[in-house]
Amino acid sequence: MTELTKTLELKLVEPTAHKRRKLRETREAYQQALHDAFDADCATQTEANDIVVEHDLSGYAKNALKQYVPQLTTTYNADELHDDHPVRFTNEGLRLDHKPENAIEWYVKIPHHEDYHLWMPAQPNPKQRDWLEALNAGDARMGESRLFERDGGWYLHVTATRDVEDGSEVSAEEQMPIGVDIGEASLVTVCHRDDHGSPTAPKLWADEGKTIRRLRKTYFTAKRRLQTRGSERIAESFGDDVWRQIDDVFHHVTREVVEYAESVENPVLVLEDLTHIRESMDYGEYMNRRLHGWGFAKIHAQIRYKAVEKGIPVETVNPRNTSKECHACGEVGYRPKQATFTCPNKACWVSEYQADVNGAINIADRYLSGESHSREHTDGDDSAEDGGRLTAPQDTQADATQQETLGTYAS
Known part of the structure; x- marks a missing residue:
């Protein structure tokens, strides 16, 4: 240690x-x-x-x-x-x-x-x-x-x-990239390729995604009703309990993600670099609020520190089109349903595939192709954390105090 x-x-x-x-x-x-x-x-x-x-x-x-x-x-x-x-x-x-x-x-x-x-x-x-x-x-x-x-x-x-834990010295060629896709339907999806290059052992936390959606909907609905009745203190107490439950789910899932990595020889967890996730989201007011508040950055952070504790490296890759490209042929496809990816390439063996697993494989492949890079931030630009916050409708006091971090940071 x-x-x-x-x-x-x-x-x-x-x-x-x-x-x-x-x-x-x-x-x-x-x-x-x-x-x-x-x-x-x-x-x-x-x-x-x-x-x-x-x-x-x-x-x-x-x-x-x-x-x-x-x-x-x-x-x-x-x-x-x-x-x-x-x-x-x-x-x-x-x-x-x-x-x-x-x-x-x-x-x-x-x-x-x-x-x-x-x-x-x-x-x-x-x-x-x-x-x-x-x-x-x-x-x-x-x-x-x-x-x-x-x-x-x-x-x-x-x-x-x-x-x-002390990490072993392993060359990049010996590492096994595990793609980690964070989403709304499946809270997290992980997958990697076997020695023959075939996708293997995918794991999806879809039930946990349902739980988070239910908790957040309960929170937003109850808070609006309580605020309408002027019960601010009750609303705050209720909110604290709901967010503790959400945090418990996050800790449970991220711990299992790291356990999955431990079961693979020479693993490296590969995440999407979500620095500009807020800017890339524009699905209308309702979906934007849901996606911006999904907790991307929080899940990222918990995976990172838990992986470091186990001596497992974590890398990030460019997220562009990881959910849209076919992992087999690279053709840009579409998702007729949230959980389904369809490849339009008639010559490709993939016709329909589980969408989150397809995304996880693409994320892992980005690392294999040499596109990995350390997550960078410009001082004063915390767009990744803004985009990944579990943001709820804000009261006027919170809105009045929200401000960008300025100045240099500690090393």
């Missing part, structure tokens, strides 16, 4: 004037406590505690300071302090909450003095969503967090650690 540690960055989304004041109070109290303890040459946690205990800080910030100041004086031999040290909190101080039904999905609880906590919406680096999913599921461990202000915005750096 190998221990991986990564620093995750989240931008706090437009804090209110009240919350900005509380953040600045925390920062100023922390800076003062840090300088007081440093100027007193505190070389032990006990010595630092005697200084910082008098300051108006949460216990999580005080405990982080008690550990940090002795390191400055004894380990790093620092002779002066900069003025812009981030506010540090121990791993127990920060809490994450995931609200996939909201326009801003992630929320963080930031400790304040006298057990007063600030719950704030936060926008993560889209490239790090798999790590956030792992933290949220308890499959990664949260370490120290650091709060700081940059270019007028407030940010959190959160340390996350998880254990992963």
Whole structure:
């Protein structure tokens, strides 16, 4: 096993004037406590505690300071302090909450003095969503967090650690690509080719797709009725329960996808690069809402981090026409029904084929043809996550706080 540690960055989304004041109070109290303890040459946690205990800080910030100041004086031999040290909190101080039904999905609880906590919406680096999913599921461990202000915005750096299996060194020629097709009828479909090049061992999670569709329809219908009656609090509680059920289905399916890969020798899971999935969807208002809210990015992220934990590589390929081309001859066909692909090429042995399996094979073949590439995002462009969110109809407060993430991201 190998221990991986990564620093995750989240931008706090437009804090209110009240919350900005509380953040600045925390920062100023922390800076003062840090300088007081440093100027007193505190070389032990006990010595630092005697200084910082008098300051108006949460216990999580005080405990982080008690550990940090002795390191400055004894380990790093620092002779002066900069003025812009981030506010540090121990791993127990920060809490994450995931609200996939909201326009801003992630929320963080930031400790304040006298057990007063600030719950704030936060926008993560889209490239790090798999790590956030792992933290949220308890499959990664949260370490120290650091709060700081940059270019007028407030940010959190959160340390996350998880254990992963050591992957064996296998050449690309020895790898077995497994195509992963994420859809609406079948939530996920996987398939690969055998040693003779024939599609083999497809697996579809169609029942789970039905379950998700039912849960989402129940949620949308009930929320509209409850909001009409003015029962906002009941609607929110009901929504939380429904989205927990959806998340449970996602975790169950993505875990089985990785187990499928483990049953194949030298597997590599191949996903579609959905960076521009929102832009490519235009099926009318009703279908757009359903597809945009299907959870593509969430399923991607969960497959990624669970595969990494098992030492299984994950690649992405261009998604263009993977659902429209025939996996046997490459002819562009059509789908007379959701689950059926029809090839128009009279010379092709394929006449009709299961559509999701056809898509999964095409995805795997894209990797074999050398079209794989790492998933890339431009800073500030989180279209993949926008397109894959489990987005529900938004209330005015959520709409007012939705904002694009700006600035550089943590590595």
